[in-house]
Amino acid sequence: MDTSSEALLDGRVAVITGAGRGIGRTIAERYLACGARVAVADVAGAEDTAAELARAHPDRVVGVPADVTDEDSVRALREAVVSAFGGVDVVVANAGVLLLRPVLDMGLAEWQRVIDINLTGTFLTCRELGAQLVEQGRGGRIIASSSLFGVRGGRGNGAYSASKFGMIGLVQSLAAELAPYAITVNAVCPGQVDTPMLQQLFVDRASSSGRSPQEVRQGLLDTIPLGRLAPPAEIADVYVYLASSLSSYVTAQSLVVDGGCQVGW
Numbered sequence: 001m002d003t004s005s006e007a008l009l010d011g012r013v014a015v016i017t018g019a020g021r022g023i024g025r026t027i028a029e030r031y032l033a034c035g036a037r038v039a040v041a042d043v044a045g046a047e048d049t050a051a052e053l054a055r056a057h058p059d060r061v062v063g064v065p066a067d068v069t070d071e072d073s074v075r076a077l078r079e080a081v082v083s084a085f086g087g088v089d090v091v092v093a094n095a096g097v098l099l100l101r102p103v104l105d106m107g108l109a110e111w112q113r114v115i116d117i118n119l120t121g122t123f124l125t126c127r128e129l130g131a132q133l134v135e136q137g138r139g140g141r142i143i144a145s146s147s148l149f150g151v152r153g154g155r156g157n158g159a160y161s162a163s164k165f166g167m168i169g170l171v172q173s174l175a176a177e178l179a180p181y182a183i184t185v186n187a188v189c190p191g192q193v194d195t196p197m198l199q200q201l202f203v204d205r206a207s208s209s210g211r212s213p214q215e216v217r218q219g220l221l222d223t224i225p226l227g228r229l230a231p232p233a234e235i236a237d238v239y240v241y242l243a244s245s246l247s248s249y250v251t252a253q254s255l256v257v258d259g260g261c262q263v264g265w
């Protein structure tokens with residue numbers, strides 16, 4: 001097996017939801033660098049991001065506008081990827097939103113939106129693209145972006161945490177169902193990753209606590225044993241591992257990548 005990083009995903013086709021920016025975009029960059037062809041799917045910015053990535057990797061990336069909460073849109077995503085690349089090998093269900101709100105203050109519509117995008121969106125992505133993997137009969141990989149808050153709760157995290165815990169139940173069940181087809185299904189549970197989502201959290205927490213975003217950031221850093229936020233690239237490398245032959249016997253797992261947060265000091 002050629003384990004040089006440029007060859008790790010040679011010839012594979014990956015579809016990544018929520019790839020217009022943040023972690024998803026960085027996964028797309030890393031997959032392209034490792035030899036894959038990539039469909040960048042997002043409700044916003046998919047085509048622009050794909051056009052930017054295509055400058056370094058012409059003919060190996062397409063942008064597909066797709067809303068993971070919409071069944072028809074996810075079906076159209078499957079068709080678009082098959083039409084562009086002839087099939088799919090790796091499915092990354094990464095689209096997600098963060099809402100910080102104490103449970104007692106949370107409106108039903110807010111709760112529903114988080115569950116719709118994070119949990120139901122992951123279900124639709126896994127169902128439609130998973131069916132494609134089964135139909136092809138050549139195995140495959142499904143990787144879902146859960147969270148550190150998929151294995152523990154936290155203040156203000158009721159809806160987000162419920163959606164991310166739910167994803168892990170979905171991943172474990174799907175892993176058992178798709179194992180006979182040589183399809184592995186795993187979740188990645190990142191801690192604090194420096195993306196637009198986290199920057200927004202600093203602003204929101206600051207306005208609700210009377211602190212500055214810098215103070216909120218420092219407070220968070222103080223809880224991370226490694227003492228720093230994760231750049232998206234360090235998280236994306238875990239998705240490379242789970243998409244590559246290096247992880248062929250790994251399935252039904254939730255890989256926490258949090259700089260030691262779960263253990264604490």
Ligand SMILES: NC(=O)c1ccc[n+]([C@@H]2O[C@H](COP(=O)([O-])OP(=O)(O)OC[C@H]3O[C@@H](n4cnc5c(N)ncnc54)[C@H](O)[C@@H]3O)[C@@H](O)[C@H]2O)c1
Binds near residue numbers: 043069
């Ligand atoms: N940033 C973190 O610290 C962190 C930590 C743990 C888990 N995560 C998870 O990782 C994933 C990516 O997070 P990020 O930090 O890159 O966030 P981000 O907000 O920077 O990017 C999320 C992307 O998802 C897209 N999206 C939202 N709703 C969508 C929908 N209905 N259909 C398709 N796309 C949609 C957005 O347009 C955006 O491009 C999310 O699932 C998030 O919950 C992030």
